[in-house]
Amino acid sequence: MTVTYSSKVANATFFGFHRLLLKWKGSIYKLLYREFIVFATLYTAISVLYRFFLTGSQKRFFEKLSIYCDKYAEQIPVTFVLGFYVTLVVNRWWNQFVNLPWPDRLMFLISSYVQGRDEYGRLLRRTLMRYVNLTSLLIFRSVSTAVYKRFPTMDHVVG
Secondary structure, X not given: OOOOOHHHHHOOOOOOHHHHHHHOOOOHHHHHHHHHHHHHHHHHHHHHHHHHHOOHHHHHHHHHHHHHHHHHHOOOOHXXXXXXXXXXXXXXXXXXXXXXXXXXXXXXXXXXHOOOOOHHHHHHHHHHHHHHHHHHHHHHHHHOHHHHHHOOOHHHHHO
């Protein structure tokens, strides 16, 4: 989803940055804030429990349990798994980007094959490119909700 915030970013101050983050609809903060709150709450609860409520023997048991879990966590190569996952996500994104229909490539082919510097050649190239743009719009309307909201009916497309 593409959302334009150019006017708000240009007027943002250093201390007004948090308000700007709350306005972002496609922000990573809005995506992860629930998980972060759960993590911070659990971490704080365990830390308070360890520091104030456990006895000496219970603290040693907790430390041994932490070392045991850390020992088995080292057996899973997290960096390898994370690298594999990132590679998978980036490759999927790149394949989607490469497979987008770009009217520019077709425009270059049309301009090289439809010859003529006269009015007929110019109008023919322009008409063909309008058809290419129309087909791209119709494809994007069927795929993207943002484009469908911008062009909900054929009257909007004609306009």
